[in-house]
Amino acid sequence: MAPNDSQTALWPAPTAAGAVAATVHVPGSKSVTNRALVLAALASEPGWLRRPLRSRDTLLMAAALRAMGVGIEEGVGTEKGSGEFWRVIPSGLHGPATVDVGNAGTVMRFLPPVAALADGPIRFDGDPRSYERPLHGVIDALRVLGARIDDDGRGALPLTVHGGGALDGGPVEIDASSSSQFVSALLLSGPRFNQGVEVRHIGSSLPSMPHIRMTVDMLRAVGAQVDTPESGGEPNVWRVTPGALLGRDLTVEPDLSNAQPFLAAALVAGGKVVVPDWPARTTQPGDRLRQIFTEMGGSCELTEYGLEFTGSGAIHGIDVDLGEVGELTPGIAAVAALADSPSTLRGVSHLRLHETDRLAALTKEINELGGDVTETADGLHIRPRRLHGGIFHTYEDHRMATAGAIIGLAVEGVQIKNVATTAKTLPDFPDLWTGMLGSDGA
CATH class of the missing domain: 3.65.10.10 (Enolpyruvate transferase domain)
Structure with a gap:
């Protein structure tokens, strides 16, 4: 079956020119x-x-x-x-x-x-x-x-x-x-x-x-x-x-795992992102982001309106077992590649059987942008290095596409191949992403 135009197209991931300040209405779970x-x-x-x-x-x-x-x-x-x-x-x-x-x-x-x-x-x-x-x-x-x-x-x-x-x-x-x-x-x-x-x-x-x-x-x-x-x-x-x-x-609650790239944007670029209707109690794995991204340098407040997440622009490495929340791994790996210290992501060997082999895909794509990622038996070890632009392949995996967009906030010249694959769970991601950056998007 021949690929269609959306599968072969390259999307220039916008770079953040300054701190973000946005409210993002994340679609349902x-x-x-x-x-x-x-x-x-x-x-x-x-x-x-x-x-x-x-x-x-x-x-x-x-x-x-x-x-x-x-x-x-x-x-x-x-x-x-x-x-x-x-x-x-x-x-x-x-x-x-x-x-x-x-x-x-x-x-x-x-x-x-x-x-x-x-x-x-x-x-x-x-x-x-x-x-x-x-x-x-x-x-x-x-x-x-x-x-x-x-x-x-x-x-x-x-x-x-x-x-x-x-x-x-x-x-x-x-x-x-x-x-x-x-x-x-x-x-x-x-x-x-x-x-x-x-x-x-x-x-x-x-x-x-x-x-x-x-x-x-x-x-x-x-x-x-x-x-x-x-x-x-x-x-x-x-x-x-x-x-x-x-x-x-x-x-239906907002999809908290799909809120990940927007919260990550506040970590990477600094500033504040608000996600309305974040539930006070939920079984969604994405709720762990409040803890994980706080450990990586952000801060959050859960209000009656939703979640307010603030980043300083400083990102710290993390050693974390993601076995219960494996779907968050691509976004966390993208943030970790931009951190000020190494990270170890553990407990996610099952990701080799997801939409693609996510561990192999993350290792290859981040390293081709100049990164230093190695696979372990059950996860990834990420040593931050200065990254450069290039094509970030997605393997028809929606979370690979959003991971590439996160890196693109801090690295000029990142092009996402087949960003349309985000329609699997997050329709209109490119518009939501550029809308979050507003006039600050380069």
Whole structure:
């Protein structure tokens, strides 16, 4: 497949001419939006998602659910500030249907269990990179729970789930050390399985635990009964009781991980960035940025309006375990490359299996701008050096693109290849970025 113009285009990353002073309205959370779509599709009554994220990943999720028979109506609220909404109308899930997962981990992992509940075959396909991403945890588990899946023994896409209209469910052991989404995928559909589901993780350390906590919180909010290790259950075991799910009226939180480049801008250039509607309590991994970026030289205040983050222009290195918040690694690595002392980022070996091998990609791209980054067994070691301009490749990875933009604030001549890949989770990133810099953007 020939690349389109956006994939080959170079975007000159703007350099900050001075301190930033901006309020950035960050779009809704992809993680919340896609979980909410699945739960609403499995509910016993209609539900509402207000201010959902409209991005490639979430539109793929909505299109996939529509293909399986779910009604999703789009509209705009008339009340001040209510914004866009999606009304989700559950119906009998059915095939035949074909689902395009793109390169969205949530779509390729959350929907095969839903497809097992459908009546008829559901085929899953996607971008070439999606064939390389691990899916065996979900496939193997669904087979144990009673599903019939054709994947030609690959443990990956493309595949077909032959839905029988119901699934037995029950206990299953999985190794989710390569992706916490394996656990979330089974939990989200678990209330609709005849016996519910008991998921026992038997591998090494489990990454991205905040995302599993998000899944559990959202399940409980729609009436599911979930027992977890945190609620007194066995370590590494989650149980979901079978039962009907309620329709909800949910307002989606801003995507805190997508706030990262804007907060980083205050660290790199100095000044203040305000992100409205930052929640006081959340399971989003991006909330860790308040702590991490403060350790790296910034300061923040959470007000009723949102988060105010201030940087002095001085950036300090950090030694940090990012195992629970791996998606923040590219942005932290970009900031660390501009710091006044070395940094070590640990606990993120699973990033080699993300949209791209993020550890290899960050090492190569920062080093080609004159940096000194080395891969470790489970992360990166970054020694700051004077950087120069050049092409920053993104590997069709949205977080690589925003990492390059962060470096470009301090380094003239950085050109981002295929900045359009940010549409995966952060539509209109280039406009948001230049808007943040205002007249100060060079």
